[in-house]
Amino acid sequence: MTSTMLLQATGLVKRYPGKAQPAVDHIDLQLQRGDLLGLLGPNGAGKTTTISMLATMLRPDAGSIEIAGIDALSNPQLVRPKIGIVPQDLALYHTLTLRENLTFWGRMYGLHGNALAQRIQECIHFVGLSDCLDSCINTFSGGMKRRANLATGIIHQPELVFLDEPTVGIDPQSRYSIIENLRELNRQGVTMVYSSHYMDEVEQLCSQVMIVDNGKTVVSGKASQLLLNSGCSGLEQLFLQLTGKKLRD
Amino acid sequence: MLLLWQQFFAFFVKELQLLRRDRGALLILFLMPVALVVIVSLVQDNILKVTGSRTVKLLVVDHDHGYLGQQLLHQLETSDSFQVTCVAETVNYPDAKFEVSTGQWQVGIYLPPGVSQQLEQRAMAMVRAGFTDDVSAKAPPTKPPLTVEYFFDPAVQGGLQAGISGMLQQLVARATLMKQLNALQKMLPAYIERQVTAQLGPMYAQVLANSELGINVPELTQPIVQAVQISAAPAASNADFVQPTSVQHNVPAWSLFGIFFIILPVSAAILQERSLGVFPRILIIPGSGFAMLCGRLLAYLLVCLVQLCLMLGVGYFVLPLLGTDVLQFNGQLGALIVVALAAALTASGFGLLLGIVARSEQQAIMIAAVSIVIAAALGGIMVPVYMMPAGMQQLSIISPLGWGLDACQVLLLRSGTLRDILPQLLTMMGCFAGCMLLSWRKIIKL
Numbered sequence: 001m002t003s004t005m006l007l008q009a010t011g012l013v014k015r016y017p018g019k020a021q022p023a024v025d026h027i028d029l030q031l032q033r034g035d036l037l038g039l040l041g042p043n044g045a046g047k048t049t050t051i052s053m054l055a056t057m058l059r060p061d062a063g064s065i066e067i068a069g070i071d072a073l074s075n076p077q078l079v080r081p082k083i084g085i086v087p088q089d090l091a092l093y094h095t096l097t098l099r100e101n102l103t104f105w106g107r108m109y110g111l112h113g114n115a116l117a118q119r120i121q122e123c124i125h126f127v128g129l130s131d132c133l134d135s136c137i138n139t140f141s142g143g144m145k146r147r148a149n150l151a152t153g154i155i156h157q158p159e160l161v162f163l164d165e166p167t168v169g170i171d172p173q174s175r176y177s178i179i180e181n182l183r184e185l186n187r188q189g190v191t192m193v194y195s196s197h198y199m200d201e202v203e204q205l206c207s208q209v210m211i212v213d214n215g216k217t218v219v220s221g222k223a224s225q226l227l228l229n230s231g232c233s234g235l236e237q238l239f240l241q242l243t244g245k246k247l248r249d
Numbered sequence: 250m251l252l253l254w255q256q257f258f259a260f261f262v263k264e265l266q267l268l269r270r271d272r273g274a275l276l277i278l279f280l281m282p283v284a285l286v287v288i289v290s291l292v293q294d295n296i297l298k299v300t301g302s303r304t305v306k307l308l309v310v311d312h313d314h315g316y317l318g319q320q321l322l323h324q325l326e327t328s329d330s331f332q333v334t335c336v337a338e339t340v341n342y343p344d345a346k347f348e349v350s351t352g353q354w355q356v357g358i359y360l361p362p363g364v365s366q367q368l369e370q371r372a373m374a375m376v377r378a379g380f381t382d383d384v385s386a387k388a389p390p391t392k393p394p395l396t397v398e399y400f401f402d403p404a405v406q407g408g409l410q411a412g413i414s415g416m417l418q419q420l421v422a423r424a425t426l427m428k429q430l431n432a433l434q435k436m437l438p439a440y441i442e443r444q445v446t447a448q449l450g451p452m453y454a455q456v457l458a459n460s461e462l463g464i465n466v467p468e469l470t471q472p473i474v475q476a477v478q479i480s481a482a483p484a485a486s487n488a489d490f491v492q493p494t495s496v497q498h499n500v501p502a503w504s505l506f507g508i509f510f511i512i513l514p515v516s517a518a519i520l521q522e523r524s525l526g527v528f529p530r531i532l533i534i535p536g537s538g539f540a541m542l543c544g545r546l547l548a549y550l551l552v553c554l555v556q557l558c559l560m561l562g563v564g565y566f567v568l569p570l571l572g573t574d575v576l577q578f579n580g581q582l583g584a585l586i587v588v589a590l591a592a593a594l595t596a597s598g599f600g601l602l603l604g605i606v607a608r609s610e611q612q613a614i615m616i617a618a619v620s621i622v623i624a625a626a627l628g629g630i631m632v633p634v635y636m637m638p639a640g641m642q643q644l645s646i647i648s649p650l651g652w653g654l655d656a657c658q659v660l661l662l663r664s665g666t667l668r669d670i671l672p673q674l675l676t677m678m679g680c681f682a683g684c685m686l687l688s689w690r691k692i693i694k695l
Contacts, residue, residue: 057529077535085533087526093263095270100263107259108534110252136270149526 143174282507315365
């Protein structure tokens with residue numbers, strides 16, 4: 001693994017009990033520092049399972065994962081401080097305030113005192129929630145909750161962030177805001193894996209794209225190159241061309 | 250190590266913040282146990298109470314108008330346990346039974362006409378038989394005994410029935426004895442006179458007649474022998490004797506019940522985290538599993554301590570204002586806190602385990618509520634263990650609430666010390682350790 005390589009996953013496999021087909025079937029993935037990978041796929045394609053394994057939340061049945069040169073499967077405790085996760089289900093305590101949520105997550109990563117207070121201010125300023133610091137999460141709109149979710153995921157300044165559909169169910173203005181935040185984060189050098197159904201977001205944001213279906217990698221590479229090779233005008237067209245138009249229930 | 254302590258502190262603070270904003274949990278943890286302690290202590294306070302207000306309503310239907318009725322009424326009215334109403338001809342026997350069966354009275358007593366006269370006649374006949382040589386007069390009586398009937402409201406419980414029955418039997422026996430003594434008192438001088446006349450001649454009988462042989466047995470106003478209740482506490486004990494009262498029984502029992510309700514918010518908190526994205530995020534933070542368990546534990550221990558202080562405060566300050574006895578600590582307040590902490594650890598440990606293994610919040614709530622009630626029933630919170638069937642008494646040894654209640658009774662009622670309750674404490678800690686071990690193993694696998 002080169003010094004600029006942050007994430008390298010090889011031959012990842014995951015089978016769930018009772019299922020005939022593996023949820024993830026020999027997926028390979030490489031990320032340089034500063035990359036922003038868009039992970040696309042229909043429902044049940046294996047995106048969330050892939051992200052869970054890369055984030056060391058789920059142990060693969062086969063394959064290897066290296067993060068910053070450390071074997072993540074043998075030494076998950078060493079790589080976890082470098083990882084941040086912004087899950088699809090909001091990782092927030094709804095009856096606590098934003099300040100209390102950020103304080104909790106900051107303390108969990110070892111931040112305290114002035115360092116914690118400063119980091120909280122940076123995060124809420126970053127996501128545009130400075131006026132809501134002492135409001136309870138259950139008073140937030142959907143967009144605000146998603147931004148708060150992002151803030152808690154990056155409070156500890158991780159090198160690698162996994163985002164699982166971070167803009168689902170929110171208004172366009174909030175989506176735009178989050179996209180801009182992520183773009184800025186990426187500019188600051190944070191490497192990201194971004195899973196979404198919104199093709200336009202991925203097209204705007206991601207330098208690399210990986211399309212998965214039925215647990216396998218269908219295609220991966222630079223978005224512009226993929227579109228050029230396929231002759232498609234946009235990622236959505238490419239996606240439908242590769243995965244079909246049949247409903248996935 | 251520093252990170253571990255920071256995570257521990259983070260969980261501790263967060264749990265208290267969540268609890269502060271959960272009104273439902275606060276009601277369950279604080280208001281419900283206080284209400285239970287107050288209501289149950291007051292409800293049980295007047296059962297066969299020696300002093301205090303008269304609450305057992307007793308109807309005496311006296312169609313006899315004689316000695317027996319007078320004696321019964323005198324004894325019942327001087328007792329502080331009854332509110333006695335005596336009726337003569339206004340209520341007949343069937344009506345009296347009906348009124349008692351509908352709950353207008355707890356007890357009814359019926360004195361049939363002529364029972365006192367018949368008592369006196371039979372007592373005289375019995376004593377007379379003692380002064381005669383006629384064998385047939387000494388034969389066992391063929392007539393059935395006289396009856397004074399008493400009947401209870403069907404809702405009156407067995408304990409109260411047994412107490413009142415015993416007291417009435419005693420009153421009737423005492424009245425009978427007095428009549429026998431009176432008969433003896435009347436007949437003995439004449440018997441002696443006859444015997445002297447028969448043996449020594451009329452001259453000596455004349456002497457006796459001039460100086461009357463009077464026997465006056467005084468009225469039995471004070472018993473010659475009486476059963477006296479004493480303490481069963483060991484002589485070497487330094488503790489003062491503590492009268493067992495409803496407060497002494499109920500405050501510790503329902504305090505433990507309230508403490509065990511901590512299982513509900515503990516398990517619910519974890520299940521809410523599992524249903525949101527919080528739990529996965531927690532688990533990928535280095536070292537968080539241990540902090541997640543222990544930080545929560547400390548927070549809920551603190552809550553249980555506050556609960557206990559509240560309950561003991563109710564027993565010591567509030568209940569006496571409502572007319573009950575004051576809760577006495579028997580010099581064992583510190584040991585009582587140790588028992589409460591052990592109970593809190595047991596309950597919190599089980600709550601943690603339930604939160605980790607249950608599949609949904611509804612499932613956890615159901616299991617928690619049912620298990621607490623079953624453990625309370627088995628442990629003797631509602632009905633004392635010694636009053637249960639033999640099989641249930643054996644089953645009661647598995648109840649954590651039973652272990653805690655047993656320890657409290659040793660401290661508060663049996664003049665015990667911390668050393669005497671070590672087995673109960675160790676059992677509770679063993680249960681806690683088992684729950685924590687299982688929880689830790691489950692978290693590692695997640």
